[in-house]
Amino acid sequence: MKTFIQLVAAGVVTLHAAGALAAITAEEAKQLGTTLTVFGAEKAASSDGSIPEYKGGLTKGPADFVPNSGTWPDPFKNEKPIRSINAANMAQYADQLTPGVQALLKRFPEFRLDVYPTHRTMHYPQWVLDNTLKNATSANLVGKVEGDGVDGAFGGIPFPIPKSGYEVMWNAQLGYRRTQYEAKNVGAYLVDSSGGRTELPIMNVIEYKPYYDQALAGGKFKGPQDRMWLTLLTPATQAGSANLVDYSINYSETDQVSWAYFPAQRRVRMAPDYKYDTPTAAYGGALFWDEAKLFAGRMDKFNFKLIGKKEMYVPYNNYAYSQLPVDDVYGPKHIKPEALRWEKHRVWVVEATLKPDARHAYSKRVFFVDEDSWTLMEADGYGHDGKLWRVGLDYPINYYDGLGGVFISANTFYDLQKGNYFSYFTANSRGKPELRVAEKLEKPNLFTPAGMAGTGLR
Template sequence: MKFGVFIAATALAAAVAGAAIASPTQEEAAQLGKTLTPVGAIKAGNANGTIPAWDGGICTPPAGYKPRNGIGGFPYVDPYANEKPLFSITAQNMEKYGDELDEGVKVLFKRYPNYRMDVYPTHRSACMPDWVYENTIKNVMNPKTVSGGLGLEGAHAQVPFPIPKDGYEAMWNANMKYTYPWIQGDLSFLLVDSAGNRTVLNVEKTEEYLPYWDEKSAALKSDQYYWILKSTNTQPAAEVGTASLMALYMRPDIKDNIAWSYIPGQRRVRLAPEFKYDTVSSNSGGMLLYDEINGFYGEMDKYDFKLMGRKDMYVQYNAYRTEMATAEQLGTKNFENPDYARWELHRVWVVQADLKPGQRHVEKRKVFYIDEDSWNILAYYGLDQAGKVYHYMQLPLWQEYEKPSPWNGNYILYDFNKGAWASGSQQGNPDFKQTGFYKVKPFGSNHFAPEEMAGSGLR
């Protein structure tokens, strides 16, 4: 594997439980906003010009943007709709591009000779509000990881580690990726089994609050969540009102992440401690593990996370076409319909997570590819105990220019043991008049109280 720019992995002190990783040097920090973007990406393009320089991204909506709900979200105007593929990668020529392909997509090529990746010009469209950049640069020396990387302190309304020193810092960046603090949207979940049968499993309303990204609030304390999500099923009829509530903390080594569930037939809210690690999410048709949500979800205590460096990779980017496809258009047998996928060459951070001795999980290794421009996880694969690729996830990204915010609140997940695949969050799906995620006013003080689920979930 050839890496572009390599950043040395964990310093010796980080091996000691409770030790904090060293801050960037003054010389390193001074490059933010100069040779590096404000969030730590290399501002220049690559040597052969296949990745351009970052010029600020798409920060305002293009002409003709008229969201379905009049507020934000879908349908988006695809700013690159008229572009044609530069070339296609197939099973026949994949070796030529092997250094820029992850192990998961290589399995797709080997299993399904008709799989195809259409490669388009690269556009570094990621843009965030100016205050995110200002806070990240101004406060770059403040954040620290603690408890061997398991907790985060000193960070608020900023990318915590634009110059990461180890895998834990890179993963905290991914966990804390910028999102507007108050958002609401709808998601649908598609399952395509090994026979090619297509099933829309459910549709849900999702509400999220991220106090970490409320720049006007005080920095969070260890007993305050940085992200909380409430989802309520709206389809099918048998599942209407079923709800879940999940909260994540910056110091899970002190205060454990927590979840609740509500089932209308039982008429009670219960704690759901099983909503973590390799427990399977019920909304995914028996495929998605809880710690695969958004590429990675929850605590990092089961694995050793190593920062492997940066490299150029083909990833799904500027995926407006993917997200506005219907289940019928996207849901072909064996894999996502290549006609609706857009692949581009981007620089990513590579993080490898190996299961710690004595820990149990169905995956002994996870490998993550994290966008340097946005800190969103763009792809991930997990190895089973035999060392074979078990799960492979693509997380297509697009720029939500009305916020502005890079976003990949979706997934395409392949289970190579079952020969099936699933897609979560077809947020532009016109079948259900979905709107995707949009800004909302701050939620009420009790909106995310567990007992509130019982009132909102009755049918």
């Protein structure tokens, strides 16, 4: 029987040799803006029309959208599913279902995919498209270890025509995410194998993307490309605890740096273990530090192989998910199907195999990356017994305020061994999360150990 990876390779839309480090040629770059969009997606509709032609994305919100309110109403709330896929009919769609989704369908009889019409909502402002064209012929992979860093890129997709798995993963790390977002009142829950639901710490999060800060344009971009700050609001025993994490543009020059603030000690400490497969304590060990946004951090422990591109059903345009009441989201075994929206999109497939001399809880990981937004849509993690262990799904929304970008920090992880699942960025006992974006760094002092301590006091 052919494996899923073999099937993907056989049905690939675009396949490039892995391991290439050089930028594309000027001749190759001519595809951008013609057969391909400037950011590297296929412009045309799929052969059957189920994936429409890209026409610039969604740039206007619904009538009830209030800018800067923190709430992003669902622009497709009146649409109905065009089909539902469950265990009974999944064989009919098997070629367009990931191994992780197939495993969930087989394991849970009530699990299903409510599939809606596909909308290519991702929008890029012109300055990001201009930078992407520049990056296309100047960006290179650099570092002492393959995939350790990116040079010659700023403010756009670094590799719109990727030639390796590392380039696809860097596109996912450096996709257009807006300069800053602030998420308040962010909830998460862990549901155990018996269906018991436990509320996890509620937090505030601010993410700053120096890579997309136009104030830093000009010259060679160096330093952290992503900075993440979070502080816990609950439980009372942990309220005021804070973390700050810097993700590098080149890990051979500057490694990932993390700090932790504990109110009881009233001091900031370095947190060098907040990476790779270290479990996140705040979430009961339900995910690893390198599973933030499905993957974050250095890629040195795995060999990342580009398998190709495939049309698949993935969660997409899930505006309703974070705004629904908790009881409408969480089921005893999985997220309730009616809380999610699935669409058919083209995704890049990358297989990461653990290096012989490296140690990690996973032996293999398979990633699925959306061609329009360069968002990690799914991450399947395999244990050292070769069996599928955990399935991570992201529920992205695209900003329709006219400036584009995508929010990618709402997700669910299913543990197929323990039978539990964890979901993030949902409503909670304090209400619904709020999400605001900005085009500049609004709180520069926050992204320092001293500033973090100042906000963490209680």
